[in-house]
Every structure is written in C-alpha cells, then in structure tokens.
Amino acid sequence: MVEQLSPLAAVFRPGSHGNFVDGVGVTLSEMAPGSIVQLAAWPGEEKKLIAAITSLTGLKLADGAGAGAASERHTVFGFAPGKFLLTDTAEGLVSAAGVVTPAMGTITDLSHGRTAIRVAGPRSEWVLAKLFAVDFSLVAFPQGSGISTAHHDIFAQIQRSGPDRFDLYVFRSFARSFWKMLCHASDEVGYEVR
The missing domain is CATH 3.30.1360.120 (Probable tRNA modification gtpase trme; domain 1)
Known part of the structure; x- marks a missing residue:
C-alpha cells in the first residue's frame, strides 16, 4: 500500500496560534478515516438502506436528512433525502458494504x-x-x-x-x-x- 500525502502538509503547522487572551x-x-463512502437510496428504498447501514455499523439511524450517529469506529449522517455519508476507521468499507444491494441504491468510495x-x-x-x-x-x-x-x-x-x-x-x-x-x-x- 502506498501512503497518501496529506493535502494539508504544506500548511499544517502544529502548535498554538492567534489570540490567547482567553x-x-x-x-x-x-x-484520517480509513474509509469515507456515500450511500444513496433509490426512491422508495430509503428504509431498506437505513436498515443495511444499521446492520453494517450497529448504529441506529433515524429516517431523514440530518439524522446521524457515531461510535468509536463508524460515523454516519444523512445529508440529503436518501443520501448518507458513512466513515470507518478501517479501510475497505466499500467491499464490506455488501449488505447494500444494487436494488437498494449506490455506494461511492470518497476516501481518495x-x-x-x-x-x-x-x-x-x-x-x-x-x-x-x-x-x-x-x-x-x-x-x-x-x-x-x-x-x-x-x-x-x-x-x-x-x-x-x-x-x-x-x-x-x-x-x-x-x-x-x-x-x-x-x-x-x-x-x-x-
């Protein structure tokens, strides 16, 4: 595996900066999450996709844009109707997301x-x-x-x-x-x- 260089490398300055009066x-x-994926449900398949996300992550997710949940390993939130951003501390979330079938919707790997x-x-x-x-x-x-x-x-x-x-x-x-x-x-x- 090739280690990816951070796009922030040239401007990332550890330490204290700015006004510290208070x-x-x-x-x-x-x-540095290992995986960042976007899940999008086909119309009418939102509840099935939410159930698949719960099965994959163990996180309870309410239906609707904006709803979200987090654990030490995963985070997920709806950012639009039927669309969710899901992260994992480990790599390979797209291949692990096999519980999301093509009939439910799409999976797009955004990690890169x-x-x-x-x-x-x-x-x-x-x-x-x-x-x-x-x-x-x-x-x-x-x-x-x-x-x-x-x-x-x-x-x-x-x-x-x-x-x-x-x-x-x-x-x-x-x-x-x-x-x-x-x-x-x-x-x-x-x-x-x-």
Whole structure:
C-alpha cells in the first residue's frame, strides 16, 4: 500500500496560534478515516438502506436528512433525502458494504477525494458560524446530526461528533485553501493545531 500525502502538509503547522487572551478557543486537526463512502437510496428504498447501514455499523439511524450517529469506529449522517455519508476507521468499507444491494441504491468510495478536518473546543460553534450560514447551536444541530453546505465555492459536509466538536469533510483539492481560511477564522479565539 502506498501512503497518501496529506493535502494539508504544506500548511499544517502544529502548535498554538492567534489570540490567547482567553485561552484556546478551538483545536484544529486533520482526521484520517480509513474509509469515507456515500450511500444513496433509490426512491422508495430509503428504509431498506437505513436498515443495511444499521446492520453494517450497529448504529441506529433515524429516517431523514440530518439524522446521524457515531461510535468509536463508524460515523454516519444523512445529508440529503436518501443520501448518507458513512466513515470507518478501517479501510475497505466499500467491499464490506455488501449488505447494500444494487436494488437498494449506490455506494461511492470518497476516501481518495475527501479530507476530514476536526474543529473542537468551546468556540467551535462561533468559528464555524463565521463561515457557514448555519445555526450550529446544540439545540438546532444536535450531536450526531449532519448537513451538506458550502462556503463560497467550497462544498463541505459537517457532522457534530461531540458537544463541542465538528467533523468536516471537504474535497481534497480544496482542502489547503479551506484549512487556511479555517485558521484565519480561528485567529480571534486562539487555536491549537494538533
């Protein structure tokens, strides 16, 4: 297996940055899931696809866009009607997803085309709200839920993976620009890169 070089390598600067008057507001890090796949149900097959996702991951997933769940190994969330983003810490999720039959829908391996970034900390909602026209409050965006949105021309899929933690999936080709923008947005609250 050939190890993939991160698209963030040229701009990833570990350490503390920005304004630390009130401490560290957010921590930024690159995640490295082994697999990132998109599942899309054919019309009328959504419930079967959700059942297949539960069978594959053990995660209970409510029906509907935005619903999501996470474990130590898997994350899943609906980002549009009948469409789900599923991650696994291990590689090979597409071949393991055999429980999703061609009659249910499609599976697309996005592992090579996405970069996963984690934004965590007490000011994570504030920083992300500067970039996206989304209500990131815990009431409006509960833990496990997710959305697809964009900042200018950069498409992003976002899941709340903890009370003050968000996982963002962006196109690999835009990852460096997005990372730099995220760092600038985090300057005022102080950020740490890990």
